[in-house]
Amino acid sequence: METRKTSALLYLDGVHVSFDGFHAINNLSLTLAPGEMRAIIGPNGAGKTTMMDIITGKTRPDQGEVLFDGVTDLTKLDETKIAELGIGRKFQKPTVFESQSVEDNLLLALNVDHRVRGTLFWKTSRREADTIERVLEIIRLTGARHRLAGSLSHGQKQWLEIGMLLAQDPKLLLVDEPVAGMTDVETHQTAELLKEINRDNKTVVVVEHDMTFVRELGVKVTCLHEGSVLAEGTIDQVSANDRVVEVYLGR
Amino acid sequence: MTPHFLTRTLDRSASVFLLIVVAAGILLPLSNLLLPAGSAFQVPTYLISLFGKYVCYALLALSIDLIWGYCGILSLGHGAFFALGGYAMGMYLMRQIGSRGVYANPVLPDFMVFLNYKELPWYWYGFDMFWFAALMVLLVPGLLAFCFGWLAFRSRVTGVYLSIITQAMTYALLLAFFRNDFGFGGNNGLTDFKDILGFNVQAGGTRAALFALSCLALAIGFLICRAVVTSKLGKVLIAIRDAESRTRFLGYRVESYKLFVFTLSACMAGVAGALYVPQVGIINPGEFAPGNSIEAVIWVAVGGRGTLIGAALGAVVVNYAKTVFTSGPLAPYWLFMLGALFILVTLLLPKGIIGTFSAWWEPRSSKNWKEQRLATASESAAAEDGVGVAKPAE
Numbered sequence: 001m002e003t004r005k006t007s008a009l010l011y012l013d014g015v016h017v018s019f020d021g022f023h024a025i026n027n028l029s030l031t032l033a034p035g036e037m038r039a040i041i042g043p044n045g046a047g048k049t050t051m052m053d054i055i056t057g058k059t060r061p062d063q064g065e066v067l068f069d070g071v072t073d074l075t076k077l078d079e080t081k082i083a084e085l086g087i088g089r090k091f092q093k094p095t096v097f098e099s100q101s102v103e104d105n106l107l108l109a110l111n112v113d114h115r116v117r118g119t120l121f122w123k124t125s126r127r128e129a130d131t132i133e134r135v136l137e138i139i140r141l142t143g144a145r146h147r148l149a150g151s152l153s154h155g156q157k158q159w160l161e162i163g164m165l166l167a168q169d170p171k172l173l174l175v176d177e178p179v180a181g182m183t184d185v186e187t188h189q190t191a192e193l194l195k196e197i198n199r200d201n202k203t204v205v206v207v208e209h210d211m212t213f214v215r216e217l218g219v220k221v222t223c224l225h226e227g228s229v230l231a232e233g234t235i236d237q238v239s240a241n242d243r244v245v246e247v248y249l250g251r
Numbered sequence: 252m253t254p255h256f257l258t259r260t261l262d263r264s265a266s267v268f269l270l271i272v273v274a275a276g277i278l279l280p281l282s283n284l285l286l287p288a289g290s291a292f293q294v295p296t297y298l299i300s301l302f303g304k305y306v307c308y309a310l311l312a313l314s315i316d317l318i319w320g321y322c323g324i325l326s327l328g329h330g331a332f333f334a335l336g337g338y339a340m341g342m343y344l345m346r347q348i349g350s351r352g353v354y355a356n357p358v359l360p361d362f363m364v365f366l367n368y369k370e371l372p373w374y375w376y377g378f379d380m381f382w383f384a385a386l387m388v389l390l391v392p393g394l395l396a397f398c399f400g401w402l403a404f405r406s407r408v409t410g411v412y413l414s415i416i417t418q419a420m421t422y423a424l425l426l427a428f429f430r431n432d433f434g435f436g437g438n439n440g441l442t443d444f445k446d447i448l449g450f451n452v453q454a455g456g457t458r459a460a461l462f463a464l465s466c467l468a469l470a471i472g473f474l475i476c477r478a479v480v481t482s483k484l485g486k487v488l489i490a491i492r493d494a495e496s497r498t499r500f501l502g503y504r505v506e507s508y509k510l511f512v513f514t515l516s517a518c519m520a521g522v523a524g525a526l527y528v529p530q531v532g533i534i535n536p537g538e539f540a541p542g543n544s545i546e547a548v549i550w551v552a553v554g555g556r557g558t559l560i561g562a563a564l565g566a567v568v569v570n571y572a573k574t575v576f577t578s579g580p581l582a583p584y585w586l587f588m589l590g591a592l593f594i595l596v597t598l599l600l601p602k603g604i605i606g607t608f609s610a611w612w613e614p615r616s617s618k619n620w621k622e623q624r625l626a627t628a629s630e631s632a633a634a635e636d637g638v639g640v641a642k643p644a645e
Contacts, residue, residue, distance in 0.1 A: 056500060083502035095497045097490045104486050114502045116511045122483035168501065 004070030015064030026227035042224035088170035094157040098150030109164035139163035191216040276466025280459035306465040310523035312566035314516040320557030323492030328417030330544035332392035336521025341441035341534040343384035388525040396517030404506035425539035440535025555603025
């Protein structure tokens with residue numbers, strides 16, 4: 001067993017990424033304790049999505065360290081390996097498998113053997129069926145289980161995707177703009193849902209523009225700007241910061 | 252939640268299809284062999300061979316639908332696997348000729364004597380044994396597909412680029428097989444077959460048996476495809492087709508899945524080619540022509556992509572039309588008609604014959620259609636209530 005370099009679940013230090021000379025991420029450092037929920041805010045182009053791409057292996061950083069669970073270097077692994085480690089991601093645009101049923105979407109997301117042979121001869125066990133049942137209840141889609149995911153409303157799709165994250169049972173959840181396009185009621189329910197997931201001892205990173213929503217989450221906030229951390233603290237501290245007001249919130 | 256394997260694999264339409272294939276495989280040969288020639292119900296031998304050809308095409312179409320309809324891999328070079336299976340069978344049939352060839356060489360096929368070969372090339376060894384040839388029918392296309400797929404899928408070549416390199420692959424094979432020094436009969440290919448397993452390939456009984464075997468192969472191929480697409484692996488394939496990178500983020504190794512299904516599909520295409528060759532009596536490099544592979548994709552599109560049954564049906568319907576039109580005064584215009592057919596199907600029947608039919612049929616056939624409609628209506632009404640004051644997405 002390798003010795004842990006840090007007690008943090010997620011540890012980014014001095015990360016740089018540039019695309020054709022554009023510095024998307026600039027000396028970004030960020031740590032997340034196990035079981036923490038963190039909200040990330042920042043203007044467009046601040047590098048929020050690129051940061052998620054780096055953590056999930058979609059983009060390789062030019063420089064810097066990205067450690068998961070203190071020992072695993074995420075910059076060396078690809079998307080599949082990283083997903084298997086227990087890092088789940090919800091995309092900005094809801095991406096569910098539209099031509100398949102709600103239930104099948106969850107079945108596909110289950111944290112089980114993902115190799116070809118195991119999948120070909122797959123049989124759903126009692127325990128896995130229960131997991132799907134439980135997730136359906138949490139995301140309030142029990143009644144819609146046999147409907148095609150493509151026929152769901154926008155808000156329901158967002159939830160289904162969060163449900164897929166839950167079925168994946170990851171240690172770390174990356175949630176990109178979960179309430180974009182949702183009604184006020186749905187936004188409130190989503191905040192409750194995420195808090196409930198976090199209480200289940202899961203570490204959660206939420207990227208969101210909706211400040212009401214971020215306030216409702218009531219967690220530590222990191223504001224990114226031009227690829228690095230501009231401010232960090234409670235929502236009140238961050239929104240009182242002059243630089244944050246200047247580049248993001250506006251006066 | 253996961254129904255029993257058999258009920259899952261054989262829903263009603265799949266059972267009906269299987270029944271038709273098996274019935275055709277039994278009844279047509281029986282009518283050909285047992286009824287007196289000239290009787291109204293006797294199927295003449297030339298028709299048996301013609302239908303046998305269609306059945307082989309149906310199996311090829313099935314293999315294309317498995318990868319294209321369910322996994323989104325558009326191979327425009329599947330004819331190459333079909334032709335390789337055909338060549339493997341052709342090599343066996345050539346070795347069966349023995350000393351009955353024009354040059355009466357007991358070992359070397361005629362074309363090798365003609366081209367001054369002194370001995371049999373090493374890659375012709377073993378093809379005098381049927382079991383070896385049968386193994387190669389599966390192994391050669393499978394191995395090529397595996398190597399090709401391993402390189403292409405691992406490098407994440409997808410979409411149009413993948414289609415183009417499959418075209419390049421079959422074209423490269425076409426050029427190679429055209430060469431006399433490649434050792435497969437060059438331009439003329441392999442022909443003048445005499446026996447298969449000791450039976451005369453020209454005899455009516457052999458032809459009827461080959462037809463029955465083709466139907467059996469189609470039935471087994473269909474069952475394998477159904478088992479694959481109705482398994483959880485089938486759901487993963489559809490997930491890959493619809494949202495490849497999302498599937499990757501769920502922890503599936505997409506390239507392994509593509510490789511599995513591409514190789515399986517190539518093996519099926521190889522079997523189709525192997526059954527095709529003894530029924531048409533020749534295999535030549537023309538089978539590698541890129542146009543052939545594209546035509547096979549059109550069959551699938553016409554019948555209905557992602558339905559399996561549609562692919563088989565499309566192959567039979569289009570080839571029947573081809574037989575009819577190319578034997579009449581419209582023959583010079585066949586390719587135009589085929590092109591027009593493809594365009595019309597894409598525009599008017601994007602789901603193909605079967606897809607369009609089942610979209611029309613299914614709601615009417617289910618008992619509680621009305622209830623379902625009511626349920627959907629109230630659900631969508633409820634959903635709309637919720638989105639009444641949606642904030643705009645960023």
